[in-house]
Amino acid sequence: MSRRVDRAAAFIAALLTVSITGCGSTEIEPGGPPPERQSGTRLAAHLSEMGPAPAPQRSNRVTSPPARTVHFRSDFDHAITAEPFVHPEKSVEGRPLRYWVFGTGNEVVLVLGGMHGDERSSTEAAYDLLEWACDHGDGLGDRKLVIAPDVNPDGNVALTRRNARDVDLNRNFPAQNWLIEDGGHGPGLYPASEPETRFVLALLRMYAPTRVIATHAAAACVNWDGPAEALARRMSRECDLPVEATIGYPTPGSLGSYLGVDLGVPTITFELATKETVGAALDGVRRALLVGLLPDPAGAPAAAPLGGLSGPPAR
Numbered sequence: 001m002s003r004r005v006d007r008a009a010a011f012i013a014a015l016l017t018v019s020i021t022g023c024g025s026t027e028i029e030p031g032g033p034p035p036e037r038q039s040g041t042r043l044a045a046h047l048s049e050m051g052p053a054p055a056p057q058r059s060n061r062v063t064s065p066p067a068r069t070v071h072f073r074s075d076f077d078h079a080i081t082a083e084p085f086v087h088p089e090k091s092v093e094g095r096p097l098r099y100w101v102f103g104t105g106n107e108v109v110l111v112l113g114g115m116h117g118d119e120r121s122s123t124e125a126a127y128d129l130l131e132w133a134c135d136h137g138d139g140l141g142d143r144k145l146v147i148a149p150d151v152n153p154d155g156n157v158a159l160t161r162r163n164a165r166d167v168d169l170n171r172n173f174p175a176q177n178w179l180i181e182d183g184g185h186g187p188g189l190y191p192a193s194e195p196e197t198r199f200v201l202a203l204l205r206m207y208a209p210t211r212v213i214a215t216h217a218a219a220a221c222v223n224w225d226g227p228a229e230a231l232a233r234r235m236s237r238e239c240d241l242p243v244e245a246t247i248g249y250p251t252p253g254s255l256g257s258y259l260g261v262d263l264g265v266p267t268i269t270f271e272l273a274t275k276e277t278v279g280a281a282l283d284g285v286r287r288a289l290l291v292g293l294l295p296d297p298a299g300a301p302a303a304a305p306l307g308g309l310s311g312p313p314a315r
């Protein structure tokens, strides 16, 4: 186990008191699920009590825990012990489009990484959260977490922002402001023309998330679309990234335009500070993403339902 994972384990031990009984378990405890929002409340309480990340601790354990099957290993050496789901359609170059699901709750948080292939840190941060979920996904209470850490695998391999057909996936969503113009910004021939965009739309249709967080780099801010300003501020407090109402340039056909502006779903564009790797900011980034999983505080206005979501256009 790497030193990074040891540190993550110590962090998490301080964070949660859930038992580690398996990975991505869908079993419901006898006597029914935990009380509404119980685990989220516990997570919130722990987060509020936490200081800086604790130093790695020497384990008193005498015997080793039983070995767990590693189903997937990320480029950043995350050992992912939950089995992925694979979207039926592959990327343009034929790579699998993977995602993972944890928990059985009705409140669904969708986390997307790597939409821009050259923003490697965005993939790393999502895999880091995924590795956390492998150990703690059974303590999500009324939450369900859906993670697709590598939305643009061809771009990730080629280190290009766009996919293998030179389309910017974050300009290819069927938002009202989708724009072909001269095509210089890579919107695709029509909205949802790309298999990777359709992958994300399929996740939205299947899981109807009540909140979506997409990791990007390197605008170094927490940006929001839809009714997510308060969430952006809560996440910002956990890391060094300021809240920004706009990225600073137009983003027609973006996920935020489609989901946040058009459909009213709280959508966070979590812009990391560096592109290659999250580096030393990882603990704060992880804390911010964990806060992103928490329920809204009591009294917060409810988000609009996903009534307008009907999937990709039939073209």
Ligand SMILES: [Zn+2]
Pocket (backbone or CB within 6 Å): 115, 116, 119, 215, 216, 217
């Ligand atoms: Zn990006």
